[in-house]
Amino acid sequence: MEIRIDALNKSYGAVRAVVDFTLRLEPGVLGLLGPNGAGKSTLMRMLATVKKPSSGTIRFDGVDVVAAPDALRRTLGYLPQDFGIYPHLSASEFLEYIGALKGIPRRQLRTRIAGLLDLLNLSQVGSRPLGGFSGGMRQRVGIAQALLNDPRVLIVDEPTAGLDPEERVRLRTLLQGMASDRIIIFSTHICSDVESIAKSVAIIDRGVLLAYDAPANLLHARASLEEAYLSVITGARAAA
Amino acid sequence: MNRIWPIYSLVRADVLERTRRYQYLATVAVTLLIGTLLVPGRGANYETFLIDGYRGIYNSAWIGASYALLTAMLLSLFAFYNVKSAVERDRTTRVGEIVATTSIGRFDYSLGKALSNFLILASMAVILAVTALVMQFVRGESLAFHPSQIFIPFALVVIPLMAVVAAIAVFFEMVPWLRGGFGNVVYFFAWTGYLVWSVQNDLRPVPWWRDMLGANFVMRQAWEALRRVDPRAGPKSVEIGADVGARVRHFFTFTGLHWSAADVAGRLVWFVVALGIVAAAAVLFDRFSKPARSTEQRRSSAFMLLCRTAAGRYTAPLIDVLFGSDFGAIVLAEFRLLVRGLNFWWYAVAAGLWIFQLFAGGTGQSIAVGLAWIWPMLQWSQLGTREAVYGTEQFIYPTMRPIRRQFVAQWSAGVLLALLTAGGSLVHWALAGNLNGIEGILAGAVFVPTLALACGALSGTTRLFEIAYLVLWYIGPMNRTMFDFTQGAYAPGYTLASLVLFALALAARRVRLQLA
DSSP, X not given: OOEEEXXXXXXXXXXXXXXXXXXXXXXEEEEEEOOTTSSHHHHHHHHTTXXXXXXXXXXXXXXXTTTOTHHHHTTEEEEOSSOOOOTTSBHHHHHHHHHHHTTOOHHHHHHHHHHHHHHTTOGGGTTSBGGGOOHHHHHHHHXXXXXXXXXXXXXXXXXTTXXXXXHHHHHXXXXXXXXXXXXXXXXXXXXXXXXXXXXXXXEEETTEEEEEEOHHHHHTTOSSHHHHHHHHHHHHHHHO | OOSHHHHHHHHHHHHHHHHTSHHHHHHHHHHHHHHHXXXXXXXXXXXXXXXXXXEEOXXXXXXXXXXXXXXXXXXXXXXXXXXXXXXXXXXXXXXXXXXXXXXXXXXXHHHHHXXXXXXXXXXXXXXXXXXXXXXXXXXXXXXXOOHHHHHHHIIIIIHHHHHHHHHHHHHHHHSGGGSSHHHHHHHHHHHHHHHHHHHTTTTOOOOGGGXXXXXXXXXXXXXXXXXXXXXXXXXXXXXXXXXXXXXXXXXXXXXXXXXXXXXXXXXXXXXXXXXXXXXXXXXXXXXXXXXXXXXXXXXXXXXXXXXXXXXXXXXXXXXXXXXXXXXXXXXXXXXXXXXXXXXXXXXXXHHHHHHHHHHOOTHHHHHHHHHHHHTTHHHHTTTTTHHHHHTOHHHHHHHSOIIIIIIXXXXXXXXXXXXXXXXXXXXXXXXXXXXXXXXXXXXXXXXXXXXXXXXXXXXXXXXXXXXXXXXXXXXXXXXXSTTOTTOGGGHHHHHHHHHHHHHHHHHXXXXXXXXX
């Protein structure tokens, strides 16, 4: 299983959000690091088939997902950075709704929802209206919907936003446990979120891929991934 | 993949989400209230369906036909605005972005949303049908009960129409320029024009495509039945709607609508039309590739907009403005927010209308006044809603002395806009020495922004004012009735109404402040 991104570009008028982005992804966690406005969310939306690129290709197991998005959508889990909910639906009803849209058969879906609510510590509140959920609980519902179809490709944009430290650790462990046979793209600007679980890290700024390597290789002699990240960003900006 | 299950789930989730909101309960309550008003008692000072002074006795046939006709007219207009938010909700909550990554197709999504709209509309129609049944016994003019004469007109006149309205609502949501307030205005005029077109022509039969509301069919059959009793009854004297002051002069017995196979087919074909509209909507559906701005983005940009507008710079000068004593600066800031984003053509048309009001006389003056009072509607509709729409309550409520300063300043900005856009009339009446005319314009300039503020503060959306004002504007300034808030003769009444509405707006804002 692989995703190949070749010479991907996305422009909004004169603004180039993603510039000649090329990357090959295999199972494991890819940590996508970059400052706010770096183009991470635009890249992830293109990978999630929400947005079409201005040019370039995205291939999933050889299939061009820009031309045939359903090839990826069938096996895709996506957690947007800033998503909403239907406040008057319960968590179970909301998950059933999203699961049905993903094409999961009814009986299978019920079992899956029960398992995910349990996994994400939401079983006790599964029948309560989402409108009364805290930010962290909503985020966990978002993670649950992304995992509903047991995706082979999981794209999570800032998934730790709103989670308390215990929940963050639990999410990292969950993603790490899933990563052996899945491609997981984990976007964040918090280096510690990906440092321990990422097989590879891509650093992006102003739409350009600045570095792509294993965390250990990026570290060199630096004390933390955060230092390495800052070094790459400042170096690139100085060169520009 | 089984296509029924995803569509069913989409409809179910959407209907559950809507029917669990208190707004739906309020809609049901209003629908029930309207249902009881559609059959006025013998002592009432209004009538809803008269032909040349005749009204059918309240038997099942007359109640069924008149209720179906009035329900079709009411729901196809007002309920359209009620349901036109199914896709918008997915766009603004960004649930749509998740939906976009699933394999549900454009047509299936559009169909699901249209079906959801249809079920909400049909539920209102069913409530009115049951109310009709009850009201026959409440009025007690005829106790012979024929349920088919009540329910068949609903099934064949109202239900197919609701399918079309549901589909049109989805279509409007898929077209970017029809999504917002401008789309609401377009629908109002399209609906009015279509209704007039379908019943003109002396109630002669019209092809099915010219009678979507079924108004021609029902009114023609009622008139033909009356002609058998009184051959002199004319088709031009049909009165429909809340006709205040109308009195029944005679009664006749209506035996019911007669449906030929062609008539039934002519109604059922509207389901096919609805499917066609859904298909067109699906083609235009962008699959949320252009999502609405996120809540955070909206909050920050709206706040920065307020900051820049208030002081021309950024936060620090704004603080001075907010906490200082310069109320005028806040009014100016609010005024800039009201007119921000308007392009050259908006100002050009407003200027043209201003000159038109100044120089036109007679009918021309009436037209100029009418147009001048509809042109800024989408600006007024922002009053009282901006904080909720842009999510800036948390910034504004704690820091801006929100009631005493900001809320009043917002209202003042609306009044200022009214005085500017209707200024041509003011000058016109001043030059003519017509104090009554000046009083009318001033009363209107206070009343309309106050109505907008109250609607906005109560509902938190722009839609309530847009619907209420469009109707008021049409029956008021455009038809020179007692609802014409620009007439000097009614100025005291509208001034009093403004006071009541302003108190209501303040109370609503206080509640929102406490809940925020």
